[in-house]
Amino acid sequence: MSHLADAPLPAGTPTAPSPHPAGPGPGQHAMDPSRLARRSRAQTRVRWELLRNLIRKDLKVKYKGSTLGFAWSLANPMLLLVVYTFVFQIVLKSGIPRFGIYLMSGLLIWNAFSGSVSSACGSVVANANLVKKVRFPLAVLPLSAVGFAAVHFLLQLLVLFVVILILGYNLIGADLLLLVPAGAVAITFTVALSLLVSALNVRYRDTSHLLDVALLAWFWLNPMVYAFGLIQNRLHEWTWVYLLNPMAVVVITFQRAIYDPGGGSTGSTPVQADPGYTFYLEHLAVAGAISVVLLWVGFHVFRTMQADFAEDL
Amino acid sequence: MARHSSAYQRGAASPPWGRRPAAPRGPVDGAAPAGPAALDPAPRDPTALDPTPLDLAPPSYPEVAATPPGRSDPWGVPGANGAAPAGGPAAVDPLGAPEQVGPGEAVPDSAVVIQGTGVSKRFVSYHNRATSLKERFVRRGGPAGDDFWALRDVDVTIGRGQTVGLAGANGSGKSTLLKVLAGILRPTSGQVSVQGRIASLLELGAGFNGELSGRDNVYLNASLLGLSKREIDRLFDSIVDFSELRHKIDDDVKHYSSGQYVRLGFAVAVHVDPDVLLVDEVLAVGDEAFQRKCLAKIAEFRAQGRTILFVTHSLDLIESMCDRILVLESGSLIYDGNPAVGTKLLRQKLGSLPAEGPVSWEYATVRPQSVAFSLDPGGLPMVQYDPGERLTVSVELDVTEGAPEQIYLHTYIVGQSEVPIWMMETPPGGLAVGPGRHIVDFSIPHLPELLGAFAVKVHVSDATTGAPVTTRRFEELFGVSGPQADGLLKVDYEARLRG
Ligand SMILES: Nc1ncnc2c1ncn2[C@@H]1O[C@H](COP(=O)(O)OP(=O)(O)OP(=O)(O)O)[C@@H](O)[C@H]1O
Ligand SMILES: [Mg+2]
Numbered sequence: 001m002s003h004l005a006d007a008p009l010p011a012g013t014p015t016a017p018s019p020h021p022a023g024p025g026p027g028q029h030a031m032d033p034s035r036l037a038r039r040s041r042a043q044t045r046v047r048w049e050l051l052r053n054l055i056r057k058d059l060k061v062k063y064k065g066s067t068l069g070f071a072w073s074l075a076n077p078m079l080l081l082v083v084y085t086f087v088f089q090i091v092l093k094s095g096i097p098r099f100g101i102y103l104m105s106g107l108l109i110w111n112a113f114s115g116s117v118s119s120a121c122g123s124v125v126a127n128a129n130l131v132k133k134v135r136f137p138l139a140v141l142p143l144s145a146v147g148f149a150a151v152h153f154l155l156q157l158l159v160l161f162v163v164i165l166i167l168g169y170n171l172i173g174a175d176l177l178l179l180v181p182a183g184a185v186a187i188t189f190t191v192a193l194s195l196l197v198s199a200l201n202v203r204y205r206d207t208s209h210l211l212d213v214a215l216l217a218w219f220w221l222n223p224m225v226y227a228f229g230l231i232q233n234r235l236h237e238w239t240w241v242y243l244l245n246p247m248a249v250v251v252i253t254f255q256r257a258i259y260d261p262g263g264g265s266t267g268s269t270p271v272q273a274d275p276g277y278t279f280y281l282e283h284l285a286v287a288g289a290i291s292v293v294l295l296w297v298g299f300h301v302f303r304t305m306q307a308d309f310a311e312d313l
Numbered sequence: 314m315a316r317h318s319s320a321y322q323r324g325a326a327s328p329p330w331g332r333r334p335a336a337p338r339g340p341v342d343g344a345a346p347a348g349p350a351a352l353d354p355a356p357r358d359p360t361a362l363d364p365t366p367l368d369l370a371p372p373s374y375p376e377v378a379a380t381p382p383g384r385s386d387p388w389g390v391p392g393a394n395g396a397a398p399a400g401g402p403a404a405v406d407p408l409g410a411p412e413q414v415g416p417g418e419a420v421p422d423s424a425v426v427i428q429g430t431g432v433s434k435r436f437v438s439y440h441n442r443a444t445s446l447k448e449r450f451v452r453r454g455g456p457a458g459d460d461f462w463a464l465r466d467v468d469v470t471i472g473r474g475q476t477v478g479l480a481g482a483n484g485s486g487k488s489t490l491l492k493v494l495a496g497i498l499r500p501t502s503g504q505v506s507v508q509g510r511i512a513s514l515l516e517l518g519a520g521f522n523g524e525l526s527g528r529d530n531v532y533l534n535a536s537l538l539g540l541s542k543r544e545i546d547r548l549f550d551s552i553v554d555f556s557e558l559r560h561k562i563d564d565d566v567k568h569y570s571s572g573q574y575v576r577l578g579f580a581v582a583v584h585v586d587p588d589v590l591l592v593d594e595v596l597a598v599g600d601e602a603f604q605r606k607c608l609a610k611i612a613e614f615r616a617q618g619r620t621i622l623f624v625t626h627s628l629d630l631i632e633s634m635c636d637r638i639l640v641l642e643s644g645s646l647i648y649d650g651n652p653a654v655g656t657k658l659l660r661q662k663l664g665s666l667p668a669e670g671p672v673s674w675e676y677a678t679v680r681p682q683s684v685a686f687s688l689d690p691g692g693l694p695m696v697q698y699d700p701g702e703r704l705t706v707s708v709e710l711d712v713t714e715g716a717p718e719q720i721y722l723h724t725y726i727v728g729q730s731e732v733p734i735w736m737m738e739t740p741p742g743g744l745a746v747g748p749g750r751h752i753v754d755f756s757i758p759h760l761p762e763l764l765g766a767f768a769v770k771v772h773v774s775d776a777t778t779g780a781p782v783t784t785r786r787f788e789e790l791f792g793v794s795g796p797q798a799d800g801l802l803k804v805d806y807e808a809r810l811r812g
Contacts, residue, residue: 036426036509036588042539043510044496053536061524133520135496135511136537206445307499310492311436 046137054144055151062148077104077111077156078163088225096227096271097261101169104160105258106224106251109182112153113190113247114215120145120194121201121208128313138306142198146190160258170260178277181284182253189246189291195298199305203312222251227271246287253280425508426589426620427471427494432503434464434489434644463489465644466503474618476611478631478652480659481641487624488516488593490641494622495591509588510539514578514595523567527558527577530566534578538585548584555606556580571598583610590614592623608634628656632729653729654766654792661788677783678716679746681771682709686791690754696791700762700803704791706737706755708771712746719743719776724755726767727786728801734767743776762803766792 063069085100096102120142124131127141164171201207222245223231232239243249252273261271273279437460463486471477479487492498493505495513520537521530531552535545553559556576558569566574575595582590590611596604611634614621625631631638631652638655640648642662648655674680685694685707698704708724721743725733737755744753768790773782795803 033508039510039539039588040508047539049541050536053532053542057525057529057533060529127522129522130520130537132497133513133515134534134537135513200446204444204446204448206447210446310497311499 043135044137046139046143050137051140051144051147054140055147058144058148059151073152074155074159077108078159080104080107081163084225098169098259101160101164101167102255102259102261102271103224105255106222108153108156108160109186109250109254110219110222110224110247112149113186113250114219115152116146116149116190117193117197118208118211118215119149121197121211124198124202124309125205125313132310132313138309139195139302142194142302143191145198146187146194149190150187164258169262171258175257175277178253178257178280181281181288182250182257185246185284185288185291186250188288188295189250192291192295192298195302196294199298199302202305202309218245218247221245222248223255224251228252228255228273229271232273243283243286244290246291249280249283249287253284256280424472425470426473426475427469427505427507427622429467429469429490429494429500429505430503432464432467432469432490432493432500432505433462434486434493434498435501436461436463463644464493464500467641467644467646469494469639469646469649471620471622473620474615475637476615476621476635477623478635478638478655479622479624479641480626480628480631480638480655482663485641486644487641489644491515491591491593491622491624507589510586511589511591512538512582512585512587513591513593514575514582515591515593521566521574521578524565526564527562527566527569531562531577531581534581535585538581538587540585552577552580552584555584555610557603572600572603575599576603579607579610583614588619590619590621590623592621594624594626596625597627628659632656651766654790657729657766657768657790674783674785677773678713679720679773679782680711680713681773681783681785681787682711682750684708684769684771684787684789686789690756696789698760698791698793700764700793700795701759704757704760706757706769708753708755708769710746710751710753710773712748712751714748716746716748717775717777717782719745720782721774721776721779722753723772723774725770725772727770728763728765728767733770734763735761760793762795763793763801764795764799764803765801766790 059070063073081100081104084103088096088103089099123141123145124138130136131138131141161171197207197211201211221242231242235242256272256274256277259272467486467490469490479490481487489498491513492515493500494507495511495515496505496507497513497515520534522533525533528549531549532542532545535548536542540548553562556573556579558573558577561569561573566577569577575598579592579595579599582592592611596607599607608630611621611623615634635652637650638648638652639646640655640659648658686696686698687694687705687707688703690705690707692705706724706726708722710720712720719742720739722739724737726735726737728734737757739753744751768787770784770786772784774780775782
């Protein structure tokens with residue numbers, strides 16, 4: 001759905017810009033009021049096409065002429081997989097079977113989240129020159145940061161799936177459908193926070209520093225390198241507090257969907273929260289509600305603050 | 314050449330150099346001023362609040378009309394927003410007006426493209442503003458003060474197809490006004506609405522990303538302005554040809570020279586089919602060939618009926634290119650109207666008009682104190698005349714001891730660029746004057762068919778020896794206006810198609 005569909009520019013109409021006007025005269029530039037309004041809106045609304053172009057541009061800048069760089073960014077998590085498997089499974093003996101897969105099934109979405117939020121945070125400031133000189137829908141800046149991370153995430157997820165299948169672990173099944181609601185919550189939450197911090201960071205430049213610290217701590221509030229069972233064992237009936245963190249819910253759902261502990265699950269600490277689905281769906285609903293509220297706040301803050309971006313930059 | 318926008322000159326003709334022209338300025342050809350109802354053809358669906366990021370159409374809130382001025386579309390870029398002007402009961406169409414507005418319905422006044430009402434802009438001093446979250450929460454609300462008003466209550470209405478020059482001294486608020494109109498800065502108060510696609514070249518440069526190649530920047534910029542990839546593909550060659558940067562187009566723009574940077578920016582701005590082109594003093598860095606090209610392009614746009622507002626310090630350019638001038642002084646609009654008059658006013662303000670003769674008039678023995686214009690000697694002062702009308706130019710002289718007994722007066726009527734238009738002198742032999750005040754009246758029974766604003770320059774000399782006593786050029790202007798738009802002379806002619 002591109003808003004541009006609303007504003008076609010049929011070639012040959014008198015309004016089409018022509019480098020060599022046949023004979024300049026009044027009225028060459030048609031001024032249909034509703035068309036003007038449409039064009040006004042096209043300049044002020046977030047459009048898919050624009051977002052797509054921005055994401056493509058970001059990819060282009062990041063991997064300027066190096067396909068190797070791109071391949072590396074995909075292989076990177078897999079290398080981590082090997083290292084962490086070695087450290088946690090062999091050296092530290094964490095007791096989580098197939099630790100690498102466990103880690104990756106949660107870490108990829110976390111990385112996408114934290115990568116999105118931290119690059120969105122600087123996105124408006126980094127594009128100061130555009131913000132100060134061109135009239136365009138400013139929200140595309142944080143949104144394209146999210147899109148950029150999302151593209152990476154999807155490709156990395158694909159690689160992870162391939163690795164799982166090569167290793168011969170269980171992957172294909174109804175569990176995978178959990179990825180849909182979990183992905184939706186993750187996107188909502190990520191966009192919400194991205195809008196919020198990108199707007200705040202324009203006026204309050206220390207936002208990005210605070211965010212970095214927060215993300216560092218937040219990492220440990222998600223059961224990625226430890227088993228969720230550990231939390232359940234400690235917190236008992238207070239586990240819900242832990243799960244107020246939407247990312248924790250997203251992470252455990254991703255693990256439930258992708259990770260298969262195999263038969264050799266060691267007794268004491270269950271690695272996964274629940275063998276069924278309802279547990280996840282219920283918590284996703286709560287996390288989704290939190291995310292939607294936060295999204296509203298994010299929209300609101302961005303909307304209020306964007307008018308002053310050009311002045312604050 | 315067809316001129317389709319001269320009516321405002323007539324509108325402003327009453328006192329063309331009044332500090333605040335009385336009549337509401339602008340609407341072309343007597344078109345009704347745009348009321349609030351005239352501004353929003355956009356369908357607004359109050360239920361469109363869809364927070365999912367997947368529907369990126371911005372939510373429209375019913376309370377839009379209550380949002381601060383100029384920021385009516387919640388997702389709109391601040392300020393200028395043709396789609397949704399703030400305020401006004403009709404700003405939110407209760408019916409959710411359909412996109413197609415029938416010709417019989419109240420259509421927006423398409424003649425008005427840019428409208429700013431009571432636009433003010435205050436810059437908050439940095440010292441008064443929290444610039445970190447820490448400050449925000451630790452040190453709440455500092456002492457107010459030191460704020461700076463860059464624009465004060467500026468009203469502008471620019472009609473479709475007008476080419477308007479924006480002039481003023483450094484720091485007078487030109488760039489600020491342009492940014493407010495472009496929707497980049499939010500006005501502190503007042504409302505702005507702009508209809509159509511705006512392409513802007515603000516303050517030395519386009520919005521380019523230095524890390525990207527020229528090619529990518531062209532795509533990025535055009536895409537931000539609302540063009541689709543296909544449209545850009547179609548225009549790309551034309552843009553590159555216009556900028557004459559084909560050999561550089563794949564280099565990063567951070568390595569461009571400032572002229573090359575502006576070339577590319579201008580090329581993009583004029584190729585994206587803008588309805589409104591806002592240009593801030595960018596032509597200066599281009600070489601002469603490119604400047605010519607830009608001016609030709611602006612002339613072409615003008616002929617196509619697009620709206621152009623440009624800031625320049627080249628007043629000659631305004632005189633030759635614009636239908637109209639806006640002059641800003643310390644953030645206030647002090648003149649809006651005829652370019653010839655406005656540039657003259659500004660030149661006087663800037664002190665660039667040639668000053669007095671041999672002896673400064675204040676110290677001369679015969680001091681031309683003032684000049685007045687009226688129909689008849691001693692009549693009511695008037696500044697605006699029609700061709701063929703009577704005019705009396707009265708020069709008041711203050712004669713002190715030691716002045717020549719017989720003096721001789723040359724009075725020049727000067728036009729644009731101090732060109733003398735005609736000269737009037739006192740009868741041979743001179744005037745016998747004693748100490749005291751004297752008034753010399755020059756009566757013209759029929760003003761020639763001249764158009765423009767004119768000033769008066771008086772030379773005083775000793776009638777017996779011929780030695781100059783003093784010269785004074787008065788700031789006061791009188792205007793002669795006729796029904797036709799431009800030029801200095803009214804000439805009778807006939808235009809006929811032959812063959
Ligand atoms: N972001 C800002 N913060 C504070 N003051 C500002 C800001 N931007 C502009 N000003 C002030 O507003 C006034 C008007 O500035 P503006 O840039 O509009 O002037 P200008 O007419 O374009 O001048 P010039 O001819 O030099 O380009 C100046 O005094 C300037 O210092
Ligand atoms: Mg300026």
